[in-house]
Amino acid sequence: MSSLPSVRLADLSAHAGQQVTVHAWVTHLRSSGKIAFAALRDGSGVAQAVFVKNEVGDELWARVALLTTETSVRLTGEARVNPRAPGVLDIGVRALEIIGPSPTDYPIQPKEHGVDFLLNHRHFWLRAPRQTAIMRIRSEVEQAIHDFFYARDFVRCDTPILTAAIGERAGLFSTEYFDEGTAYLAQTGQLYGEALAASLGRIYTFGPTFRAEKSKTRRHLTEFWMIEPEMAWYDQDDNMDLQEELVRFLVTRVLERRPADLAVLERDTSKLDCVLQPFVRLDYGDAVKLAQSRGSDVQWGEDLGAPDEALIVAEYERPVFVMNYPKEAKAFYMKENPADPRTVLCSDLLAPEGRGEIIGGSQREDDYEKILHRLKEEKLPLEAYDWYLDLRRYGSFVHSGFGLGLERTVAWIAGVEHIREVIPFPRMMDRLRP
């Protein structure tokens, strides 16, 4: 925009007393006959345009009446501090150009709306202060993830989104793929990550994944973003240490750098201080006993349900690893536990405040015969896994990894109840647009 030099509203205070030009959207107009005030936003911050009739002239004054909600404008005038509201700078307008007019039926008001209505107008809803705060926190978490792994010499690797059937058991989205039959949208990049760990040692993926599960809860999307590190020569203890370090890093980073956005969300940040303590590490069997003692009827051998997880985390009020689940409850690629072959070397990390699982991780089975046996038990098509089995035939290696759900993590840190608000355009089983 070098042809249109303008000041971002966030930088306006540095220009107090000067003539500036800004580009912005009008969020609200208040008019008093011969003086008018327009609230402005540009994504970086807010300001207030002041129009005085006998200073701007009749021609410009007539155009002030056209400043409906969400009109985009370029305006020029003096930036100055308003002693009555020092936080929001005034612009004493001398020149006004309407760039994009806006009809008077803009649907979003600064009032209560229903969720369905807001999601139907997601493209507008994203302009609201609460939503922009959430998006900035999401961006901060994403950047922090890259910084964390970059500082530890992990290589970021991108794995395919179109795949032949491979991965976990949950529902798959499919599409026709030329003469190759059916392609599926990836539910995980993990198996490719294992191949890359044998190449680069420590890697992570960062990308969208797809689940055609008919889940309607506040913690499920059909398209979500997952971070999947995979580390050669890490056992399950090393794996949990890394997860704990990462989660602590992400929370600390958002607390340090996005306090204003957390304030917009009215997040009680004292609830996040718990990440400074060591995370709890609880064996699955002990977790089942704990849930039972708090009224659950879960039995050894069953996966823990959301209410069980809530009971367990409530006991500690900080993140909890539940380790070493029964083999039947978990995926084929998890390594058998030498201390108890009924179980596998894995962990789920449960976030506090009833948030449930944000990470699932495991040490991977590196024994060729054992993983072949597990594939057969699960009745998975062996021909689709030939290259994966090769990783156990040609230089098998101890390795571990995990998958961190980005939206669940952001929703927890930001204190947002439903995961649909922390991704710009959520995809759920009954929502494909906008």
Next chain:
RNA sequence: UGGGGUGUAGGUCAAUUGGCAGACCGCCCGGCUGUUACCCGGGAAGUUGCAGGUUCGAAUCCUGCCGCCCCAGCCA
């Protein structure tokens, strides 16, 4: 998919429990020179989700369908 809830103006919700369909916000018109979700006066705005039934009379009761919300399962 199962359980629970809900559906009235563009939005958020009332409607004495079967008896004239309303308020606020937004929008339109008018007034106001320092507003802060400004204020004051006036106005337009409805197939009460859809289809059927009971009744002198239905937003309200009954049946079916549909949409949405919450919870559960699956998982990150």
